Amino acid sequence: MFELFARSDSTAAVIRELNARGIRSKRGRPIDRGALYKLLHNRIYRGEITHKGETYPGMHEPIVDAELWDAAHAVLAGNRNQRAGRTRSTEPALLRGLIFTETGAAMTPHHTKKGNRRYCYYVSMDVIQKRPTAELRGPQRLPTAMVEKAVIGEIRRRLRTPEVIARTARTLKKERPDLDEGTVTAALTQFDDLWEALIPAEQARVIQLLVARVTVGEDGLDIDLRHDGLGALASLMTPAQEDAA
DSSP states (O other), rough: HHHHHTTTTTTTHHHHHHHHTOOOOOOOOOOOHHHHHHHTTGGGGGTTEEEETTTOOOOOSSSSSSHHHHHHHHHHHHHHHHHHHHHHGGGOOTTTTHHHHHHHHHHEEEEEEETTEEHHHHHEEEHHTTTTTTGSSSOOOEHHEEEEEEEEHHHHHHHHHHHHHHHHHHTTTTTTTTTTTHHHHHHTTHHHHHHHHHHHHHHHHHHHHHHEEEEEEETEEEEEOOOOHHHHHHHHHSOOTOOOO
């Protein structure tokens, strides 16, 4: 699989080839982009293990040598940059339909242009509908990049907290009894790698999976996570010792 990816310039072509060969994920499903990225980032192939965000030597020899690993990841980075370039002009608003003021008004994506520069914001519908200023509470207009960065940072922080890990493990217990809390912890710490491998449209889908609501108030952001979404994410990112290579 690593050899195939390293000599290809198309992720879609690799996925088609793997499925044509009858290669399936551990759960018997066809290989898709998410499964492929999970395999490519699985350090078990380098004879290593990941625990709480740290990488350690494993108990077996590497299956994939350093040169092939680096070559495959160079292609992965190139594909990511190329895809991002194609979609940059139509980047989705990550929090569309998820962000509200403390009074319950939706905040909708909005932009202005000055010359060749485009400035993006989330703006309260109260402002757009010209509700009297005296009736407004809390921030009504926020720069898109700032608020999305804050939400992503908070998600990263929460994925490492014992409370979220334990709740995610409990959510997964019926569907995936093979996943203990330690395995869930290791899976969730791979979130940064997964996030960096995704183009904006894919990142937006992950946010829709994980976030139920973002409330903007005078004291900051309040983020409600979807715990079923956390379970689905952890299941997807579980180290794939038994996945086809």
